[in-house]
Amino acid sequence: xxxxxxxxxxxxxxxxxxxxxxxxxxxxxxxxxxxxxxxxxxxxxxxxxxxxxxxxxxxxxxxxxxxxxxxxxxxxxxxxxxxxxxxxxxxxxxxxxxxxxxxxxxxxxxxxxxxxxxxxxxxxxxxxxxxxxxxxxxxxxxxxxxxxxxxxxxxxxxxxxxxxxxxxxxxxxxxxxxxxxxxxxxxxxxxxxxxxxxxxxxxxxxxxxxxxxxxxxxxxxxxxxxxxxxxxxxxxxxxxxxxxxxxxxxxxxxxxxxxxxxxxxxxxxxxxxxxxxxxxxxxxxxxxxxxxxxxxxxxxxxxxxxxxxxxxxxxxxxxxxxx
Amino acid sequence: xxxxxxxxxxxxxxxxxxxxxxxxxxxxxxxxxxxxxxxxxxxxxxxxxxxxxxxxxxxxxxxxxxxxxxxxxxxxxxxxxxxxxxxxxxxxxxxxxxxxxxxxxxxxxxxxxxxxxxxxxxxxxxxxxxxxxxxxxxxxxxxxxxxxxxxxxxxxxxxxxxxxxxxxxxxxxxxxxxxxxxxxxxxxxxxxxxxxxxxxxxxxxxxxxxxxxxxxxxxxxxxxxxxxxxxxxxxxxxxxxxxxxxxxxxxxxxxxxxxxxxxxxxxxxxxxxxxxxxxxxxxxxxxxxxxxxxxxxxxxxxxxxxxxxxxxxxxxxxxxxxxxxxxxxx
Numbered sequence: 001x002x003x004x005x006x007x008x009x010x011x012x013x014x015x016x017x018x019x020x021x022x023x024x025x026x027x028x029x030x031x032x033x034x035x036x037x038x039x040x041x042x043x044x045x046x047x048x049x050x051x052x053x054x055x056x057x058x059x060x061x062x063x064x065x066x067x068x069x070x071x072x073x074x075x076x077x078x079x080x081x082x083x084x085x086x087x088x089x090x091x092x093x094x095x096x097x098x099x100x101x102x103x104x105x106x107x108x109x110x111x112x113x114x115x116x117x118x119x120x121x122x123x124x125x126x127x128x129x130x131x132x133x134x135x136x137x138x139x140x141x142x143x144x145x146x147x148x149x150x151x152x153x154x155x156x157x158x159x160x161x162x163x164x165x166x167x168x169x170x171x172x173x174x175x176x177x178x179x180x181x182x183x184x185x186x187x188x189x190x191x192x193x194x195x196x197x198x199x200x201x202x203x204x205x206x207x208x209x210x211x212x213x214x215x216x217x218x219x220x221x222x223x224x225x226x227x228x229x230x231x232x233x234x235x236x237x238x239x240x241x242x243x244x245x246x247x248x249x250x251x252x253x254x255x256x257x258x259x260x261x262x263x264x265x266x267x268x269x270x271x272x273x274x275x276x277x278x279x280x281x282x283x284x285x286x287x288x289x290x291x292x293x294x295x296x297x298x299x300x301x302x303x304x305x306x307x308x309x310x311x312x313x314x315x316x317x318x319x320x321x322x323x
Numbered sequence: 324x325x326x327x328x329x330x331x332x333x334x335x336x337x338x339x340x341x342x343x344x345x346x347x348x349x350x351x352x353x354x355x356x357x358x359x360x361x362x363x364x365x366x367x368x369x370x371x372x373x374x375x376x377x378x379x380x381x382x383x384x385x386x387x388x389x390x391x392x393x394x395x396x397x398x399x400x401x402x403x404x405x406x407x408x409x410x411x412x413x414x415x416x417x418x419x420x421x422x423x424x425x426x427x428x429x430x431x432x433x434x435x436x437x438x439x440x441x442x443x444x445x446x447x448x449x450x451x452x453x454x455x456x457x458x459x460x461x462x463x464x465x466x467x468x469x470x471x472x473x474x475x476x477x478x479x480x481x482x483x484x485x486x487x488x489x490x491x492x493x494x495x496x497x498x499x500x501x502x503x504x505x506x507x508x509x510x511x512x513x514x515x516x517x518x519x520x521x522x523x524x525x526x527x528x529x530x531x532x533x534x535x536x537x538x539x540x541x542x543x544x545x546x547x548x549x550x551x552x553x554x555x556x557x558x559x560x561x562x563x564x565x566x567x568x569x570x571x572x573x574x575x576x577x578x579x580x581x582x583x584x585x586x587x588x589x590x591x592x593x594x595x596x597x598x599x600x601x602x603x604x605x606x607x608x609x610x611x612x613x614x615x616x617x618x619x620x621x622x623x624x625x626x627x628x629x630x631x632x633x634x635x636x637x638x639x640x641x642x643x644x645x646x647x648x649x650x651x652x653x
Contacts, residue, residue, distance in 0.1 A: 133338045232594045271476030278471020
């Protein structure tokens with residue numbers, strides 16, 4: 001009787017453990033994550049759907065510098081273009097740059113960070129040196145200089161994305177190298193090496209899954225960096241030609257004296273979209289960080305309230321923390 | 324110990340070489356000839372283009388004149404003599420002179436703002452990590468939001484609010500050109516601080532969140548170490564535990580991140596200087612770019628790279644002194 005009871009208890013636990021191990025990899029559903037995902041999702045969706053819904057962003061009208069109103073939700077520019085329409089197109093442009101750079105930078109950092117650290121020896125020394133040197137070469141000035149040398153008609157989106165990626169992978173690669181170094185000396189990796197697993201298999205199956213949270217957080221950061229960097233470049237008038245991003249709007253607003261005209265509706269919304277998207281991605285990053293480092297998790301007052309503790313108990317716990 | 328310093332020296336030599344060589348290679352590796360680009364731009368601007376102009380440009384940009392290796396040698400020799408060429412924008416001023424006038428502005432602005440932001444951020448982050456779940460701790464996600472704000476956009480907002488809506492601060496420039504002259508007078512320094520306040524505020528607001536978050540997370544991790552428990556068990560003064568035991572160890576990654584972040588700050592301030600018409604390096608780079616002043620542009624890029632490298636060196640030396648483990652480990 002006792003044995004069947006034990007079996008009954010263990011069976012469902014085993015059945016659910018497969019699902020739970022996947023759930024454990026995913027970020028816990030904290031309010032931060034939910035808010036971050038919703039804001040980021042809305043902005044991405046708007047970047048995809050928006051340009052299909054609104055009209056021509058360059059359609060001019062005689063209604064210049066009109067403040068926000070029912071006809072123009074976000075007012076108009078100096079030449080009477082609708083800011084709301086422009087922001088929709090700009091969001092799409094910025095997102096394309098952001099994701100392109102994010103992917104390129106992640107691939108580069110994985111190559112230099114993981115491969116060198118795993119193979120070790122002179123290759124590792126060389127890759128580490130390249131990484132550290134790339135880290136101290138200031139990125140944006142480099143992009144500005146390169147951008148200016150390339151003729152405007154060749155300064156495409158891919159080139160700007162590539163240059164931004166080249167100047168932004170190094171920080172992530174350094175972190176990945178450190179993590180890989182600590183993982184590769186663990187027992188289970190040594191065991192799989194002894195059992196004759198191929199190098200690429202150890203890298204892909206044994207090591208890479210442990211790096212995914214770190215890389216996810218770096219990917220998110222690279223997107224923020226790229227959108228900010230591109231906005232800065234476009235603001236200086238050095239962005240990719242034939243693209244329309246949020247930075248382009250800011251560039252036009254600044255150069256057409258939106259500031260002196262007090263036309264805040266022209267330059268506040270594009271920056272706000274960048275800020276909101278960046279904040280949403282940071283919130284997602286927070287949740288990823290909490291997976292990587294469980295010490296950061298579940299210790300705030302709100303989390304303790306969620307455990308159903310009374311105020312008295314929470315106060316006691318906090319007193320203990322301070323001690 | 325020797326090996327540690329040797330590694331560092333090798334790194335700085337290679338980094339220096341890379342910066343210098345990059346500066347040499349960029350105009351030569353780009354698709355299309357920079358000389359053609361420039362002549363096209365001059366033609367579009369309605370400037371007269373003679374065969375002499377083309378030749379002058381080719382000499383300046385190295386479009387012709389011997390093999391690449393030969394040009395590289397000449398470039399290094401010029402560099403050793405501190406010769407970066409002649410600026411087109413401020414003709415016939417030397418590039419080094421022009422940069423020399425702008426550099427102190429940026430170093431003072433960016434340097435001071437970064438140090439203020441670092442000290443404030445690390446201090447607040449330490450307190451937030453110490454008192455988990457306090458109002459300060461809950462404030463951290465808000466400050467990291469400021470990090471995702473484009474520097475120059477924040478600058479535009481500050482200009483709009485603090486110079487237009489409430490005219491508290493001057494809009495542009497590094498000092499009051501009408502009433503003061505640069506020099507070591509009280510009036511000039513006061514004016515410079517007054518004019519630098521808004522740009523500095525921009526840098527502090529947008530960079531403080533990163534320091535706070537980093538320090539807070541390290542503080543939280545450090546506080547769960549065994550030696551903290553031991554210190555508490557010994558009955559040490561909580562302040563002593565916080566400062567000498569926890570904060571001192573938790574600050575190390577922030578300190579090593581300081582040098583790395585400097586690159587970002589410099590980059591951000593380039594665009595910010597543009598908004599405030601601040602007479603620094605960023606403004607100069609932009610002037611060089613928009614006037615196709617290639618000698619000045621290369622010079623500014625070189626100086627920015629070298630400054631970041633120098634800041635890294637300072638932090639590295641300091642770090643070796645503060646954390647003996649870095650010396651022992653290698």
